[in-house]
Amino acid sequence: MTPGDDWRDVFGHAEPYPEQEDGVDAAVAAARDSGFLSLEGACGTGKTMLALTAGVHLVRDPDSDFERVVVLTSVKQQLRQFEADLRTMNANLPDGYDPVTAMTLVGKADVCPYNIEGRAGIDDDTVYERCEGLRERTRGLTEETTAGSLASRARSQQVGLADSGTQGGGAQYMEVLGEPTPYPPDTVEYADGTTEVEYCPFYAQYLDDLPEEGDASEAVPFDFTDMGLIERDDLVTLSASHGTCPHSTMGAILEHAEVVVGNYYHAFDPTTVGSFTGALLDEETFVVCDEAHMLEPRVRDLVSDRVGDATLRDAESELARVLQPLTLDGGDGTRTTAGLSEARDLIRAELDDADVTTDELARLREFLRDLREELDRRVTAHLDREHRGWRADLGDLPDDEIPLRDPEEPAEDEITEWAEREGYTDSVWANAETVGAVVARILNEAEEEDKRRAAPAVGRVLGSWYRNDHTDYFREIELERTWDETEPADSWRRAYNAALAVHNCIPGDAIAETLGKFGGGVLMSATLAPLDVFERVTGLTHLREEENRPVERRTYGLSFPAENRASYAVATPKFTHDNRGFPDEETETRRVYANALRQVARVDGNVLVGMPSYAEAEWAADVLADVDKEVLIDESSGDDATERLKADFFRGDGKVLVTSLRGTLTEGVDYRGDRLSAAAVCGVPIINTASPRTRAVRTAYDREFGDVSASDASGGVGGGTSRSGFETALTVPAVRKARQAIGRVIRGPEEVGVRVLLDERYARDSWDSVREYLGPEREEFQPVSPDMLSVGLDRFRDGRN
Incomplete structure (x- = not known):
């Protein structure tokens, strides 16, 4: 059964927030005209359910041309959030409604049976090369014999091994995630005279099941239409137990899933699009770009x-x-x-x-x-x-x-x-x-x-x-x-x-070219302001002005109780290299910042401190050593070390975690509940302006956008002043980094916390002020002098007691 005109049929909760109601209506209306919605929504807006609801409603509307929703995000935590909201949506559909068929795209390393079980000399380092080689040889062998015969050969070898009772008498078939497969534990060889060719029986079975013409989904050996969200483990076990390739099965399901969740590279990396996901990039797809403030820098890397x-x-x-x-x-x-x-x-x-x-x-x-x-x-x-x-x-x-x-x-x-x-x-x-x-x-x-x-x-x-x-x-x-x-x-x-x-230097054209292939969609984040800059650097302005595709805007601030939070923009001296000197120097600027950091660190509970670099993070950890709390320092390291650090931070009594704003702990990490009581950001984390690459990007943005009128604060087009390449390419992304870190504190209506921006550029209107880039919460960040910060913190604490 499909829903009627009301998108509330597929909305996963009893009632939408007012912002969700407005946002879904705006997204649906824009997409019906082949347009896009730029949406900045603070934590608690419900952006994930908003976007999914708009997309699924259009997919199920018989009068709509949309056939699927593709979700793109750069943060694994947000990917998990989309999966959770899809489960919620399916659990609350009206009686008689089919579940929303959805799937998260994963790489070969995650689904290859041999890699999962560590067999056939395949591991995370070799899986891609080995897989392509095995597939190519398997296809080549089908010129001499059939794919079905290759799969049967492998099945017969498994039977022979099982009957022989060798290798300790255990079962001689391969198991994947605890499920048996019909093949021996390793790859098999096709022997013809003196020639022995290694091949993949899982891929051979997939080729045998694949129809010569028509729909590749006919090769899927299980009914996926009623599964809802197809989990990775289910994809692997259901495919491998039937003897077919999980990765190929995932590709066969792609075009039939109502929602596909993936990473930016699934749409913007030329190699990935050309080999796997290209069929999803068309006018029948409603696209959701999550964490869209990262779209420009991530795509710049992908198209360089x-x-x-x-x-x-x-x-x-x-x-x-x-x-x-x-x-x-x-x-x-x-x-x-x-x-x-x-x-x-x-x-x-x-x-x-x-x-x-x-x-x-x-x-x-x-x-x-x-x-x-x-x-x-x-x-x-x-x-x-x-x-x-x-x-x-x-x-x-x-x-x-x-x-x-x-x-x-x-x-x-x-x-x-x-x-x-x-x-x-x-x-x-x-x-x-x-x-x-x-x-x-x-x-x-x-x-x-x-x-x-x-x-x-x-x-x-x-x-x-x-x-x-x-x-x-x-x-x-x-x-x-x-x-x-x-x-x-x-x-x-x-x-x-x-x-x-x-x-x-300017990936906007590449972004616009890809976005233009979709039928419409939503680009959203908690930190998109200013929207005129976001739309220009991501090519949305081009789509509106050159291709007449509408681009709507929505901005929603924090809806949680204002009395639960204290937000300060402290007029400390600019935290620039010229002012602060090197970490081992005792300058007046460093003295002021050290004092302010100690005050924030003494807030009850966990405190996050974001610094412009890892070197500055080490300095901050040193000056906080005399605070009566354990101080943890994040260093540039691998995922495993970062996960251990997070676990230590969340465990036990309140601590201070000091990190770089260029790291992974200030974006996409869930500090829900009592995991975080306060956050402080030192300085405006502008990247190294002396770098040749940075200077080239800044110069390119000066030429491209420096003579274009910016939008006014209300969101209209025109009526503003031109933005320099420095602002567009460096300042705006830096402030978004700071806002992302500060945004970790308040994640729900019952949460209480303190947010502190340390640098006079956040506090004062001046030639290099960044207050205008703080988005809908700008007025919440009260400008205070350094000596009044402690007064404000004490007043907020006393008001909560």
């Missing part, structure tokens, strides 16, 4: 390209291995004449099919060899210039950047200029992607090794380097700290991974 020195080396080696059989005569004992002839035939056939010549292979190999030498020369010269004596202490070198043009003056980059001087013409760059792809195909067929080839990645980046302009794109050499003992002791390659990078 880089290739490391080691990858260039590996691609050169791959080209050499393809060229070698074409130059050998077999007289050196390297190969038999028959073997050489077979290899040559394979290579020439692939080259002919791709219209690639041997000369093009050789020319690209020469180019990569010379490019690595030029890279070596430039890195060495940079280190000699900037870090004299660097060879004596490789372990002390920092991450670094080497710009290939003036970041503030668009011009052709120095690598392109070098290539032209060396005689490497446009054709070398332009053909690199095609040549790289054919090299990978040849090696995958000729070499019995499951490995991700380097040549395609190199070809893709060289093509991007060649195609993209020098105005909106910035090219540089990135030096990332690493350590490789196999490199010479005096080589920078021991300490660095160097990469050629081409950065998309």
